[in-house]
Amino acid sequence: MQHGKYRFIVGFLVAPLVLYAVFVIWPFIQSIYYSFTDWTGLSPDFKMVGFANYTRMFHDDVFWKSLEHSVYFVVLLPLVTLSLALFFAFMLNVGGRRRKGAAVTGVRGAGFYKIAYFFPQVLSIAIVALLFRFAYNPNDGAFNGALKAVGITWQPEWLGDPKLALWAVMAVLVWSTVGFFVVLFSAGMASIPKDFYEAALLDGAGRATTFFKITLPLLWDTIQSGWVYMGIMALGAEAFATVQIMTVGPGGPAYSTTVLPLYVYQSAFRDANAAYATTIGVALLIVTLLFAAVVMRLGRRERLEY
Template identity: 90%
Template sequence: MQHGKYRFIVGFLVAPLALYAVFVIWPFIQSIYYSFTDWTGLSPDFKMVGFANYERMFQDDVFWKSLQHSVMLVLLLPLVTLGLALFFAFMLNVGGRRRKGTAITGVRGSGFYKIAYFFPQVLSIAIVAILFRFAFNPNDGVINGTLKAVGLGSIQPDWLGDPNFALWCVMAVLVWSTVGFFVVLFSAGMASIPKDFYEAALLDGASRFTTFFKITLPLLWDTVQSGWIYMGILALGAEAFASVQIMTVGPGGPDYSTTVLPLYVYLSAFRDANAAYATTIGVALLVVTLLFAAVVMRLGRRERLEF
């Protein structure tokens, strides 16, 4: 019986594992292999160059700028996005005033707010980036136009053209476009927490602040930890690449002030026709992503709470 069971399980796993190996594992192996060559990406001819690409990468100022910007995004973006999402979700589910018949309720109109927060998820990140590129336009954009309308016409920054503001503008757009997903996710988790926990805490004199840190956050910790890793991958992947590629001048400018690792991989491969060097930067991006996930899993490890 046991032997037959294992054969049955292996039979179901062979096909998906084979597909995973071909379409996920093998491209990683190929990328690492090509990072030791001089392949241009335009010709099938190439030769092994050893660690020359890695030596070049460690001496490349643009790479270090890109790495710094990616690390900044991966540290700040999850912190801001998940912090706002937890606050909004808590207010929508638990933070309202007492009403007749119940002590625990969300703010009025919480259903509408959930839809409003989630709305950016309906839009592609490309559309969001294009909309905000126009909004940040220094001449006729909505943001500078609003500043002028309220009497702050003397404050007219060149948002995406100023190296001091450009990356922060991109980060603000990423927060705006992703926070709604986590509001809905955390709201679903909070809705599953028994109301008796909150009512007992309030009867004991606990404040909303205390109930959040003593009840809500511990019971949602697994979801928060998964969200942190997911946000980190977005900050190191397609979301950051698309936003910088579409919104910024260059792209990645001005003066490489918004260049992130995924964009530098793209520029090296398609602008500079140096696929081997692009795969080298991709290997560095893979290492950064794995380190981020490992650190979050290690620091976020705690005893699992069930209810």
């Protein structure tokens, strides 16, 4: 059985590892190195400049704005999305009228709701962002049209208003991801033994108590991994796509919506300042790792086996 084992292992690993090293690992290492140079990206010549890029970054207002918005994204988005999703999932699984034979039941039509809620998850975030860019259009968009139709004269500029734009973008991400977590948490709740609920209800506990004392602790592992997953998306690809597609500028008006991944992209490919872009990218990396570490630490509690 050991015959040719190592030849087989090497044969299977070499192609994927080379591809992964060249396209993923190597660029990551390179970008950290480039953050200490004055490389523009246009010419192959560059020299080491030490921490000059980092000094510049700490004095860059646009960077601080991007960082602030990215922190909003990573703190608020998972909080709102996961809370909404937990609420809906609890309603779907435990909120139903009591029927014979079961202490807790889901609402009627729970299957239908899960199918409907999951819809946005299969769409490209770019297409969702585009759709909402039109819906937010102040003159002929769906939102202001609906406001007018019900007799409200308030016609906000949405994406054109520096005070509203960031929230308008975040709302789109909530809209598109809640359904995924409803389905995820529903699956988790369905695997909690019904005896727990029965025992609690017999002892006179209300629905709210059962939610906080039974559902939430037993679902904690799933919530935690969902939180990390959502946070990484909100710091990276999804924030980039929504802000880049929806906002004016992009990142405007007046830098009110710019986020770190967008600023990396603009510095590298619009301003031809690749070294500075990688510096901001390193900041993004640090924020991401800090976030993951904090969530993992928060969640450290005894695992309940059931």
